[in-house]
Amino acid sequence: MPMPKGYKKETGYGSSKTLGGLSYHDIAKTMNDLNYKMNHSTARNVFVSGLMKIAENLTLSHGERYDKTKIKKIAIDPRFQEAVAEFMREIEYEKSQTFNK
């Protein structure tokens, strides 16, 4: 008997390679070194919750109010994650340029 078909994500997931940082396992290790007790799943959950806050802020600023499910869908979309990473890098770069002036 075939198994029921589950939800298939069309865009895949963001990976540490595409995002330019650490894997969830390595993040958990680093966080433990900084006295935050967590495993890789918690690291992923905290990462998604942080991105959900950013997604909510951005959608609200565009006059859209979405429920948590929709916000989470945006937050876990690798395209959104890559865009936020890119913007964060630019913000850091601009900050460092201002600081160097």
Added chain:
Amino acid sequence: MTGVENYIKRMSKNSLLTKQQEIELAKKIEKGDIQAKKLMIESNLRLAFSIAKKYSRHGFDIEDLIQEANLGLIKAVERYDWRKGFKFSTYACWWIKQAATKHITNNSTSVKIPTHLLGYARKVYQAQRDYIETFKQEPEPEEIADILGMSLKDVKEAFNVITAKKTVSIDKSIADENSRSILDILPDPSQSPDTALYDKEIKQEIVKAFKNLSKREELILRLRFGITDTLNKEDYELKQGEE
């Protein structure tokens, strides 16, 4: 009375628009109302003039600059999207400045160089200077291409532009010693005023959203995105009794 004085006199007869009036006009313009477009342009001629006047200090003819600034204004009127919530003047000044700087860059050298190449030259020149400052030697084009993520062909073309422009140094001040250099006014081709404004808005929202994140969330986002250069470990270390 000179032509410019006449123009100023006629221009000052147009009253300024309120934000509400701007939105109403923008809606009409979207529907193709020519009169609304004309009114929007005429009401903002003073803005274009004030920006053009600033650039005339660089030794360019004020009448030409007004004409270019007005073309920028027309472009802004055609592309203004009232739904984004910006005041028209905020949006239009990007287009007006772009039109004025384009006019200046196109007319500041004896050799005509396409604007996008001048933009590349600006980037390459900046990277070249930073490289020399850090490593005390001239970089190879391949190294600059690597740093900027540009193709080798574009970098080589940019080097040619820099060499051509050295007849008039890219660092040369436009008017007096304290004014801006040619390098300062070269437009960056990578972003249109639309995108620049939109990006700025998103960045502000991201910075705002970051303030709502807990230390733990911010740290994990930074680690995941590999943005840890400015991280100070002590600031993020969890002290006893926290959280």
